[in-house]
Amino acid sequence: MEQRVLKRADMFQSSQLGQEFDLDFLNQPTSYATHGLHSFAAKCPPPLVAWILRQWSNPGDCILDPMAGSGTTLVESLLLGREALGVEIDPLARLLCQVKTTPLPADRLQYSSEQLLKSIEAACTRYDQGERQHVPALPLFHNRDYWFLPEVSAKLALIKQAIADLAASDDEKRFFYIAFSSLILAKTSVANARDVVHSRHHYLAHPMPPDVLALFRQRLKRMTAQMQQFVEQITQAPQPATASMVGQDARRLSLVEASVDLVVTSPPYCNALDYTRAHKLAVGWLADVLSINLQEYSLLGHSYIGAERGPMPAPSANGDQPWQVPLVQRLIAQVSELDCRKAVVVERYFADMWQVLGELGRVLRPGGHAALVVCPSNIRKISIPTHLAFQEMAAALELPGQHRFAPVFLQARTISDRRRLMPYIGMEERMRTEYVLVLQKSKS
Secondary structure, eight states: OOOOOOOOOOHHHOTTTTOOOOOOOTTTOOOOOOTTOOOTTTOOOOHHHHHHHHHHOOTTOEEEEOTTTTTTHHHHHHTOOEEEEEEOSHHHHHHHHHHTTTTOOOOHHHHHHHHHHHHHHHHHHHHHHHTTTOOOOOOOTTTHHHSSSSHHHHHHHHHHHHHHOOSSOOHHHHHHHHHHHHHHHSSSSSSSSTTTTTTEEEEEEOOOOHHHHHHHHHHHHHHHHHHHHHHOOOOOOOOOOOOEEEEETTSOOOTTOOOEEEEEEEEOTTOOOOOOHHHHHHHHHSSHHHHHHHHHHHHHTTTTTEEEEEOOOOOOOOOGGGSSSSSHHHHHHOOOOOOHHHHHHHHHHHHHHHHHHHHHHHHEEEEEEEEEEEOOOETTTEEEEEHHHHHHHHOOOOOOGGBBBEEEEEEEEEEOOSSSSEEEEETTTEEOOOEEEEEEEOOO
């Protein structure tokens, strides 16, 4: 059985960041198993998550990612024999998490893929021959025809209808819908757009209509192979494990107190990414599958942690708030001198994360750890050292049962431009450094 690598806490505390461990993982693969099924901005590198899991958990432990994103923590937990729980507010990301952590038998998936492609090829052939009456009604959303050529929209509609009509399990259909979405949210999208996986995509006309069927066939072949690899790898895990999505809001977890062994998560940036804007082209096509229309999706985005717009969260039960922490107070004041609106964004972000940290402290067992992969950001050219703010906030929290958080590890790592889809800070530079911050809940 795999053994946890135990370290003394003082070995993890360092004034010279980056000296203890090589956490950059520059030469290690990141698209193995199901990690490469679908593009997603600012994904946490799988080797880093695996390292954290080995350091602070054992096989069979319960791992929580309260801001699961594309499901990296959940997949790595299964590969290492840990029970995985995910919470994620974005409906497309929730679907992606579910697909990436649901093993599908290779023979059954191959058969369903072949049947689906036969149906799509027949429908597209009729369309190319001028038979247009069988094209399903196109989804209605703002600027659809601006972003999608008529032929592309027709082929997408035919693929989506074929998935809906396929005689296959719900798990297989969800897999195919993610393949469908990956045609749109990709570096090379079938939409008239570039940078689609970032929050600010821009119009880019295709010189020729993309071959939607050929691209879907390629995506399906690649994804089927990735799923087969995932199924083979989880059979080699130290012990069988499962993954479940258990909620949508990290600020209000539905888990009971002291039920989680380890939290591993990468919190959103402060005012850096707008996932609802990044995902809207795919959500517009999958609104019925995700049970949300684009207007509802846009409004939901106001409640995302780090969103530019949205209400301030209510004060905590004891009246404490993060702006009582000196560093957070200073950051809000500095931004306020330049831009009052942005200062509200900063205030709301740390108020949201105050609630998240409180919930993590509640659901962690005594002695359990919370590992946060945190990236600082700039707002109006003011540096926001999020990792240091979280460290001070965690120390100021009073957890249930008179427990406290204490930092036991903090180290910087370099983000590779070629390995990770990152947003821009302003126009002049990219985020290139992030921090691994590990907090421990007191045992008594």
